[in-house]
Amino acid sequence: METEKIQSALADITAEQDPTLKSAKLASLCSALWGERGVELVVVGGSAIEILTEGAYASGDLDMCHATKSSLSVAERQEIMGLLGAKGGPRNWQVAGMYLDLLGPVESFARTPYRRVEAPYGEILLMKPEDLLVERVLVSFYLGEDKTARKCAKILAAVALRQEIQMNWDEVLRVANRPEYRNLPECAKLVKEVADELKIKSPLHSD
C-alpha cells in the first residue's frame, strides 16, 4: 500500500468517533498491511463480537490473531506499526486513538470459515461465531457467574437466531461437545432462553 494511501487511511481512522467503525477500519488497514507480507490476521474476542452484533460490548482495544502459521518478526511488526505512527509494541500498540493487541496464533475449533467483511482498506476476517458463542457461554459460568459474558453470548445468539449473521448450529453442537468445552447443556439452555424471548424456535432443540 502506498504511503499516501496509508496516511489517508490513518487520518480517517484517527478522526473516527464511532468505536465499532474505528475498530473495523483499523482491522482493515492492519489486515491489508500484514497481508502484503503474507500474514492473514483475524479479529477475535469482544472486538469480533462487536462487529458481528453491534451489541455495545467492546472496549477501546482491538484484539487480533494471525490465521497463517507464521507471523511477522518483531522487526517487521515494528516497521509496519511505525508506518502508522504507533507507540509501543511488539504485541500491543497505541495507534489512531485506540489500542491494537496482537495475541498470537488463532485458536478455533469450528469447521466453518472466518466471516469476511469487505472493509474500506481491505477485507477483514472475523472469528467464527460458532467458536465465539460456545466460548462466551463457557466464560459465563466456568469460574463463577459472569453476567457480562452471558449478555454477550445472548446478543450473539440473538443476531444469529434472527439471521442477521449466519450461524452453523450443527457446528455449535459439535464444538460445545468437544473436550475443550463440554458445555452443550449450557449452550442449549442459553439459546433456548434467547429463542423464547424472540419467539423463535431454538435450532438446538428438536421438540
Added chain:
Amino acid sequence: MNSKSKVPCIPIEGSISWEDWLKGRRARRETSKLVAPGVIRRKTSSSDKRLKKLFNGERGLPFTPTEKL
C-alpha cells in the same frame, strides 16, 4: 440478504460488502438490545489503566446511539 427482514446478513460463505454491513448495523443493534439492553461493556479488565488513560476515564469511546446507526 435475509428475505424476511431485508437486513443484509453476514454470511458463512463469501463476504459482506462494507455498504451492506453498514446497512445492517441498526438492525443488529436493535436485536442485541432486545436481549441485553444498554451498554454491556465490561466495567473492569486488566487493560483498565491504559484504556482509562486514553479515553478520559472511560474504557472506550461512547457507542453511537441506535437511532444514529
